[in-house]
Amino acid sequence: MRGENTLKRALDKYPARVYKNRKSHMLVKDSSCKTQEIAANTRSIPGIISNRGCCFAGCKGVVLGPLKDVVHIVHGPVGCSYYTWGTRRNKARKSINEKNFLQYCFSTDMQESDIVFGGEKKLRNAIKEAVEIFSPEAITISATCPVGLIGDDIHAVAAEAEREYGIKVMAFSCEGYKGVSQSAGHHIANNGLMKNVIGTGKGKKYGSYPINILGEYNIGGDGWEISRVLEKIGYDIVTIMTGDGSYAELKNAHLAGLNLVQCHRSINYIAEMIEKKYGTHWLKVNFLGISSTIQSLKNIALYFGDESLISKTEEVIQEEYGMVKDQLEYYKSRLQGRTAFIFVGGSRAHHYQVLLNDLGIESILAGYEFGHRDDYEGREVIPDIKADADTKNIEELKVEKDKKYFRVTMSPEKLEELKKTIPLSYYGGMLKEMAQGSIVVDDLNHHETEEFIRLLKPDMFFSGIKDKYISQKMGVYSKQLHSYDYSGPYTMFKGAGIFAKDLDMGMYTPAWRFVTPPWKTGPILEAVLFGGEKA
């Protein structure tokens, strides 16, 4: 059933040009091919309901938004700021002396007159008011579509405000139309944080193994669970980018001994730039899934190479895994043999496959909303990716070795040796780990979602709120992997247990007994129905 033929059937309804375009964004995993290329990070087709967001969403919504001690002012009409108000479940708590503004939504609420006469004055006053009311550690200004078009110089306003109030004020030109998806916004935010924040802190005394966690946004407490386990092993977490993260901590990111990268797509720019500027290596990790968590923890210990750290890691793995082992076995027995579609973000669609696999669930279709080719095929393809006009518009920040803080932590020989065993400065992408015959679709849209569900009849569909109800109306259980349907955390060992429990609840909920997807069993006869159309 699965295979090229499935792709053709799913694309059947498209006109020729759309067919050709969309076909290049899909492939069937074929292990006999040495490489398989997929089109990614290109423009969405107008009118085809893509699940992608905009540049602003990636910058303010994803990367900047979670920084808790910062007032994030959105310069623009009210909608953009409003729609990013507490919708992402990036949790944060404040300790004493810390500030947390995540419950707030700040906007300059531009009106028609501001569009006509310029909004700089309003922005300037808004910053003044923000300083007076909230006295934050720092302020970010994120631009929405009209800002760049009417020529408001938000960078000049930021610089002026910084001088006037003596706090960090950063501007981000992340107008919604830039790039082709959220991805452009991630890059812009990465550049800004690298330019303005990282490396500006004086630091404090860190333990033996200071690390940063990059690309972890603490959805449903994911980051807290990761931190708990890492701290138990003995790591000292300098900063998390950016879930439950803060400006105050982020300033010291250059002082860590290793950068762990969870979400590759949204933060790999910072990981690379820190490596170039400060010499800190980065290691790709995945704390979603038991096997991947164990591997990641072992790899971190191997990087530092300390015997006591390695044995402590083993001990914590045993202990943490021991707590959920029986539970996971139980759920696995109930979930085994089922099939899933997984379509999320830039890295989760890969990460969660491990967790699903641990539970005996096969991912038969997977894809990213805004991933690039390297997220599918691995970083080795980066030199082959041709930069198109949309990518060229995003600044490629050049960094130099920092005179004061650049460090060489290991000999080049040792580094090369290590790279053979652990993914240092490397991400292999999703494709390599997928099963033969599984389907990969980039930027899956509404039409294709439906077609593939009809063709492949999965048991579950992992995506977000926008397509959740399409799937459920079709009788297929759907779970949001953006907001976790208000559950979580799903990371590490404990999180895997919670995830398994949630899936079990989803699959066995009595309501499904009353719902049969039409393709599962055709009705024997169309009977008189009493609402809800019993099949």
Added chain:
Amino acid sequence: MDRNYVNLTVNPCKMCMPMGMVAALKGISGSMVILHGSQGCSTYIRRHMATHYNEPVDIASSSLTEQGTVFGGSENLKKAIYNVIGLYEPSVIGIGTTCLAETIGEDTARMVKEMKTDPSLKSISLIPISTPGYAGTQFEGYFNALKAIVEDTAVITGKSRALNVIVPLLSPADIRHLKLILEMFGIEYIMLPDISDTLDAPYTREYKRIPKGGTALSSIARMPGAMATLEIGTTIPEKLSPGKFLKDKFGVPLYRCPLPMGIEGTDTLISLLAEFSGRKVPHMITEQRGRLMDSMIDSHKYNSEFSAAVYGEPELVLGILNICLENGIGLRLAATGCKSPLLKPAVENLEEKFKNNLSVMTDTDFEKIQKFVAGCHVDVLIGNSDGKWIEEKEGIPLVRIGFPIHDRIGGQRLLSICYEGTMRLLDEITNTYLSFKESTYRKRMYQKYFN
């Protein structure tokens, strides 16, 4: 209310115009929406509405990129229209503008006009609607869309016995109830818009991309021939009023009534319907009224004990005020994020009549609302779920009503209008107060006497 801080909006009590436009279009049969701009607008609004309605909310985008922004977006919009038609087979497409399209001066009306020369598009209604996010809120976007649809669709037709019923954004359950009442009177009606099925669709064996239901374009076309228009809402700006347009252009008599919330508000609607239909009020409705009155007497002893603050869209705010005032619930604040020049005098009118020490805030945000309620005695907040931060921080319980309700289930099923809905809402308000009172009684007594 004076605003000390006027440049920084903190926790907005409003959404943008395209949001309202989408909500209106979802009530048109066989409709799809394209937002002309960058794709974030569609994505955000889809997410926002799907979370409230728990239904698929499909909104296409012309996905403008930097190139389109510089050289104009008509090619993108054209592609979007053809793709939407190919995949969804809609009978009508509402084409809303975004801040981006409006700022670069996209003339969607002209683009649509050009496209209409394509004979393959003959059977499809393409309706351009101007909805720049900086020119108003979802409230204006909603009526702007309705008016644009009527302007585009209504034609001179023969007279009919139908009654045009134009409604503000209510819940699908409210619209269902209103339709039922119209049917009980035997009134032939054209409901605009009708989200009762489209945004609260029953589970069916076969999933449909465009849900069934909604107002048929052919019905909208016949609106000029109706015997009258009943526009529900007294705060709709004249220039956005579809009823006014039908009156001015086609001479359809226009009647306006407030949202049927509270006994008097509902009485106004019911007596109008009795007049239109020439029938006596159906027995079942009389009984509903009686039951509401009975319930009002039952709960009066609690209701006069506490006070409330109300916020949201102007029309809904007025409706809730009426319920509270009729039941002796003290009112401290009526607030809206819209500029709404008509709400203020309406509330002041009520204040004059009831002497409730009621303040009104328009064009405001939740920070100012919070400051206000923290500074006076308010027991219950009534409004959408965006007030949850105030509930959390000030410890004042929130009765959720309107749009959006994101942190509770079933916002689309809340019935809050006419006698039945008033009774449900009143009970919920009273019970919210009672539950608060009883669960915090000991603590408060302790504080009063031992602190």
